[in-house]
Amino acid sequence: MTFLRTDASNKDFLKLIEALDAYLKIIDGDEHDFYNQFNGTDHLDNILVVYEDDLAIGCGAIKHFDEATVEIKRMYVKPAYRGKGLASKILKELEQWSRELKYISIILETGTRQVEAVALYHKNKYTTIPNYGPYTDVKNSICFKKIL
Numbered sequence: 001m002t003f004l005r006t007d008a009s010n011k012d013f014l015k016l017i018e019a020l021d022a023y024l025k026i027i028d029g030d031e032h033d034f035y036n037q038f039n040g041t042d043h044l045d046n047i048l049v050v051y052e053d054d055l056a057i058g059c060g061a062i063k064h065f066d067e068a069t070v071e072i073k074r075m076y077v078k079p080a081y082r083g084k085g086l087a088s089k090i091l092k093e094l095e096q097w098s099r100e101l102k103y104i105s106i107i108l109e110t111g112t113r114q115v116e117a118v119a120l121y122h123k124n125k126y127t128t129i130p131n132y133g134p135y136t137d138v139k140n141s142i143c144f145k146k147i148l
Contacts, residue, residue, distance in 0.1 A: 001051065001052050001057075002052075003049075003093050004048070005097065006047045006049055007044070007045055008044040008045070008047055010047055012049050012056035013047050013074075015056065017074050020074065043064075044063055046061060046097060046101075048093055048094055050090060057078050057080075058081060058090055059074060059075070059076050060072060060073075060090040062094050062097060062098055062101075062106070068104045070098050070105075070107075072106055072107070075087065077090070091124050092124075095146070095148060103148065105145055105147050106126075106148065107129070107143065108143065108144050108145075109132075110144070111141060112139075112141070112142050118142060126144035126145065127144065128143065128144055129145045
């Protein structure tokens with residue numbers, strides 16, 4: 001596997017998030033438009049794309065939140081590659097990149113219906129926090145934080 005640090009213009013990243021958005025549209029149902037407004041790529045400068053034999057199989061991103069914190073965005077692993085620890089590897093690489101950029105914590109939001117994602121973050125020692133920003137009063141959101 002190869003981990004490529006890139007930006008939001010990467011064509012493989014754009015294809016992966018197209019698949020992610022199609023998946024989320026099903027999971028989020030009527031709430032998809034609300035969540036989708038926070039998933040643009042305009043302000044994503046730190047993108048990670050994972051390749052196996054030149055095939056893009058997963059991705060993730062970190063986005064500046066404040067001087068000490070980055071937010072994880074656009075985490076996705078193609079269905080055929082799930083259950084093999086790849087999402088945890090993506091998280092670890094994003095955490096390392098965040099440290100290199102001198103951030104001290106990471107936050108993220110996911111949906112309560114995304115049971116696998118919630119389990120992933122718990123497994124990787126992320127703790128639940130009160131919902132932040134646009135997710136403050138959103139019943140189906142769950143937010144996490146990890147100190148680096």
